[in-house]
Amino acid sequence: MANRKQSKRLVRKHLFSLRLSDIELDLLRIKSLDAGMSASELMRRNGLLRPLPKRLSKISLQTYWELGQIGNNLNQLLKATNTAIKMGRTPPANPQLLQELLEVLHQCRRDIAQADTEETDWEEEEEEGDDWEADEG
Numbered sequence: 001m002a003n004r005k006q007s008k009r010l011v012r013k014h015l016f017s018l019r020l021s022d023i024e025l026d027l028l029r030i031k032s033l034d035a036g037m038s039a040s041e042l043m044r045r046n047g048l049l050r051p052l053p054k055r056l057s058k059i060s061l062q063t064y065w066e067l068g069q070i071g072n073n074l075n076q077l078l079k080a081t082n083t084a085i086k087m088g089r090t091p092p093a094n095p096q097l098l099q100e101l102l103e104v105l106h107q108c109r110r111d112i113a114q115a116d117t118e119e120t121d122w123e124e125e126e127e128e129g130d131d132w133e134a135d136e137g
Contacts, residue, residue, distance in 0.1 A: 028042070068109065070100060
């Protein structure tokens with residue numbers, strides 16, 4: 001009797017609607033064919049067994065935004081510097097140094113954006129194998 005009771009709990013009787021574009025639907029069908037399972041099974045496994053990506057903390061989001069504002073100011077200073085050079089005037093700042101600062105700033109923003117989400121690199125998980133079982137860790 002335990003098996004019969006357990007199987008009743010596993011009966012899928014609920015329907016969940018999902019809106020997809022034509023392209024998304026085609027991609028879903030292709031992926032399900034490649035995986036050798038129905039689109040429903042693919043969606044269940046992806047939706048229920050995969051870990052959710054971590055969300056950025058409020059501090060990380062604020063820092064990311066503030067660095068963007070600083071980047072805007074650096075861009076304005078770089079533009080003023082390049083304009084001064086073109087006009088034959090003394091530039092307000094070293095353009096190479098400003099460019100290096102911008103590159104460091106952009107790298108910092110990329111690092112912040114990836115810091116909390118690195119653990120869920122789904123493409124790497126898919127390349128590791130076709131094992132669809134949930135991690136037991």
